[in-house]
C-alpha cells in the first residue's frame with residue numbers, strides 16, 4: 001500500500017465544480033445594505049471584477065479553469081493524498097485515515113487556490129491593485145504570492161494582534177512585494193472610527209474587512225479580494241475535492257466521513273462539495289465541519305442575514321452568524337475567528353446535509369501534537385481542529401469495531417505558528433467558550449429582513 005497518492009500534472013482537474021448547479025435549494029440572495037432588497041450585481045462592480053461577480057451568481061455545473069491559472073497551480077498542484085498509517089497505529093483504530101495535503105503550496109495553505117484565480121480575473125479586467133484583509137496572515141500571504149506571480153500590486157490590512165504576534169507571515173508578504181498595515185489604521189474612515197472608540201484596539205477580521213473594502217471603493221484602480229465566504233471562493237477551492245476524488249479512486253476507497261475545519265468555510269467546502277451529489281443520491285456519507293468553541297458559528301450561531309464586516313459596509317448575507325459585532329477571544333487559530341460562515345455552506349448545513357462540532361484549543365493542540373509526532377507534519381492551529389475530530393471519530397471506530405474510511409483536508413502547516421505550540425507545551429494556553437449572552441446581545445443588533 002502506498003503512503004501517498006499522487007496525480008500527474010496532466011491529471012489535474014481543468015474545471016471547478018459549482019455545487020449551486022446540483023443543490024435543490026437556491027442560495028438566498030445577498031441584500032443591499034441600504035435598501036435591504038436583493039442586491040443588483042452591478043452594485044458589486046466597484047469592488048469586484050465582473051467575471052468574479054458572474055461566477056458568484058453562476059448556476060453552471062463546471063467552470064473551466066483558464067490555462068494561465070493552471071500554469072501557476074502547477075507550482076504545487078496536484079497536491080498529494082496521504083494515508084495516515086502511523087496515526088492509525090497510534091490510535092489502534094481499524095479506521096483508514098487519509099489526508100489531502102494542501103500545506104505544500106508556497107504560502108503553506110489551501111488559500112492560493114482562490115488567490116491565484118482572483119488575481120488572474122482582476123488582471124484580465126485591467127485592475128492593477130488588490131486590497132484585502134488578513135487575520136493570522138495565511139490569506140494575506142497567499143494573495144501576496146498570487147499578485148506577485150501575476151504582476152499586480154497588493155495591499156493587506158492585517159489584524160493588529162496578528163501583525164504583532166506573527167512577524168514572519170508579514171515577512172512573506174513583504175518578500176512577495178505586498179504593502180502590509182496593522183488594522184485598525186488611520187488610513188481609512190472605518191479604521192479611524194474604531195480607533196476613536198478604542199485607541200488600543202487589537203483589531204478583528206471584521207474591522208480589517210471594512211478597511212480593505214473601503215480602500216477598494218475609494219480607489220479607481222483597486223479592487224477588493226476576499227479569502228473565504230463568497231461562492232466564487234468556494235468554487236475555486238473545489239479543485240481540492242476533485243483531486244481527492246481521483247486519488248481515492250486510485251486507492252480503491254470510498255469515503256465514509258469527510259472532515260475539515262471551518263473559518264469562513266472555504267477549505268472544507270472546496271474539499272467536500274464535489275461529494276455532495278453522492279449524498280443527495282442517498283449514499284451514507286457524513287460531512288463534519290469543525291470549529292472553535294471560542295467562535296462557534298455553526299454550533300451556536302443563528303441562520304440570519306448579517307453583514308460580512310464589523311462596520312456594516314458589505315452586502316447582507318444569509319448565513320450562520322454570531323453577529324457582526326462579535327469580537328473573538330484571542331485563540332491561536334486566527335483563521336477560525338470570523339463571525340459568519342459561507343452562505344452556500346450555511347445552506348448545506350441548514351438543510352442538514354452536514355454536521356458541525358466545536359472544540360477547545362488545548363484539546364486541539366493535543367491532537368496536533370499527536371499528529372506531529374506520528375505523521376511528522378506540523379499542522380496549522382486551524383487544521384488541528386479537523387485533526388481533533390478525526391482522532392475522535394477514529395477512536396469511535398475502535399470502540400465500535402468499525403472499519404470506516406475517514407478523509408480530512410490538511411488545510412495548512414504550522415511552521416509560522418510555533419510560538420502557539422510553545423505556549424501549549426508550557427501549559428500556558430487558555431481555553432475560551434463564547435458566552436451565550438454575547439451571542440444574544442449581538443443578535444439583537446442584526447437588521448430584520
Ligand SMILES: Cc1ncc(COP(=O)(O)O)c(C=O)c1O
Pocket residue numbers: 109110135136138139227228229261262263264265266267268334335336380382383411412413
Ligand atoms: C490553514 C487554514 N485552515 C483553515 C482556515 C479557515 O478558513 P476557511 O474556512 O476559509 O478555509 C484558514 C484561514 O485562514 C487557514 O489559514
